Amino acid sequence: MLLTVQHKTIYRYDMPMRSAVQSLRLFPSRFEGQHVLSWQVEVANGLRGASFRDGAGDKVEGWSVRGPLNEVVVTVEGQVETADLAGVLRGHREMIAPEAYLRDTAATEADHALRQIGADALAGSGGALDAAHRMAAAIAEAIAYRPGVTHAHTTAAEALALAEGVCQDHAHALIATARAQGIPARYVSGYLYASEDGTPHEAAHAWAELYLDGLGWVGFDPANRCCPDERYIRLGSGMDARDAAPIRGIALGAGQENLDVTVALAAVQQ
Amino acid sequence: MTQYFNEMYEGDAVRAPYAGLESWIRSMPAELRQMKQAEAEALFRRIGITFAVYGEGGDPDRLIPFDMFPRVFAQDEWRKLDRGVKQRARALNAFLRDVYGRGEIVRAGRIPARLVYQNEAYxxxxxxxTPPRGIYSHIVGVDLVRTGPDEFFVLEDNCRTPSGVSYMLENREIMMRMFPQLFRENRIAPVDGYAELLRRTLASVAPEKCDRAPTIAILTPGHFNSAYYEHSFLADLMGVELVEAADLFVEGGFVWMRTTEGPKKLDVIYRRIDDAFLDPLCFRPDSMLGVPGLMDVYRSGGVTIASAPGAGVADDKAIYTFVPEMVRFYLDEEPILQNVPTWQCGKADDLKYVLDNLGELVVKEVHGSGGYGMLVGPKSTKDQIEAFRAKIEMDPDNYIAQPTLALSTTPTFVEEGIAPRHVDLRPYCLVGEQVSLVPGGLTRVALTEGSLVVNSSQGGGVKDTWVLAE
Known part of the structure; x- marks a missing residue:
């Protein structure tokens, strides 16, 4: 599938700020499921800084903006050819040992209920892949999609207790469940092309990857009850949503920040 | 009754390294000694070297007590320590290079993956x-204790930012001022080359992108920090800037230092702040402390940070057990310095042994430091032991235990005259293009009679440490 992306993020401040610095993970991952035809990341009036590929294989680029400034505008434009690998992250180069993704973070600590979901999924499953599918299905069942109920800092356990949430909560809950059963898991951020069937999810999306022996990293998207396919563009990963954030930034000054994001994905007819 | 090794006296006989000090003691009646002690304190006050003690309240500008009686090593004793400490520093750096790379030692099954990759410090x-020259810990402080003429044990390694080297330098300075004749009569190896060695070590790990003489700075949390004196002292001796995070900013892929003549590019940062406060974009988004974007510059080879972020995974108390294994695995050598036998309370068998023998053991928190949160069994009351037992049972993973070591003693000036007191030693190994060790270190002394806890936060003092030249 040939997908075009237009993604604009605007941070507005109610008074002039002294300067801003950003660390961007806004570049499509390099693996067999994605082929980048064009990709441009730009911070308006910004100075491009250091760039490197981190241990998880993600490209990171630093930017800075000199003040005084009233807004920081990050635009992403590009075209990616995608293929359906049934969620398998084939051909992705990375350095971090899978075991490093067993460590808990505040957002992904498993409580008794999450442990139970994992134990139930594992019991009577036909191998790791089957167990992972069962976990993802159980999370999808336990947490209904509903925006506005949870917030950026809601933990996996809290979302499960609320039984409602968004893709971030689904991903956190699946990660917590898997790690509690000794399966390395991580948070993935990216884009999702929502086709005409009226899927309500935003184009800026997130899901989880589990490390399964014999397969390596495999994506699971409980929010959509599937594994990432050609409708998905993968950007980067981390221990949880905060760690995998596509944009990390800070503006120095006393102003209050207001965020405005627009993402548009389109499929190009071939 | 435990026998303690006295480093000066073997029965009534004086051991060779201390021969030069015998007449010195004889020539010092009590009044002169008190006068000299007062003089030393006045000197320490004047130079402003103090040590704030966390959690104890009281005077934050309290001096660490300085004991004038030097601690002495013969050249052949030192040679073994020198080789042993350098060996350890090389192995620890090899370990860090490995676990942030391919993780061969884990794949080989020599260290459990969990201890490394799920470690909070990883x-x-x-x-x-891989940082320049593959070096992560540029200043390794190895804490040693002695239990006999030839028996030395490593208590712990400090791979992040070991403090106290300013005491090594100032103790010597003050001894030389007060007792110049001692330094004429004895051939004592100098330590004052440390600052230049440190500067050269830091310069030797400048990033690849640096194409001129590197600009070095010490990054301090500020004057409220207990080791601020040391930060400014070292900056001064090396002739480099002392900066706080607010003096630095990131632009165009480099780190810049604000100066009166405009921004100046910085190549090597000797940081004396924790990883968590280096860069809010990387570690603590809730914090305004640190230099935003610093880690991106570091990762892209625009600046060197010493010690490297993440170096702490090598000096964790659970990893400590495996350092001899690192020496064998990476260097293909036998460890010159021994570890203290250590029980991991996270292991069921070890836990049982520890709980059954609390009265004889020293128990420490895995991530604790400074002598806080530890139990010295033989020196504790029944109630203290029972209270500690409850803490261990609550969270066994968080504790390790070691036998109570019979720490050596050296003569120390006390109220009643001269008496043996227990000591330890922290030499400071520098790792850059070369691995170097100044002959000496910081000797800490437990001033309370019978006490085995030498931490300055627990009432310990310091001594000048001599290595006799040949």
């Missing part, structure tokens, strides 16, 4: 990145 952010 930094994902630097995984896959």
């Amino acid at each position: 930094e994902h952010a630097v995984s896959g990145f």
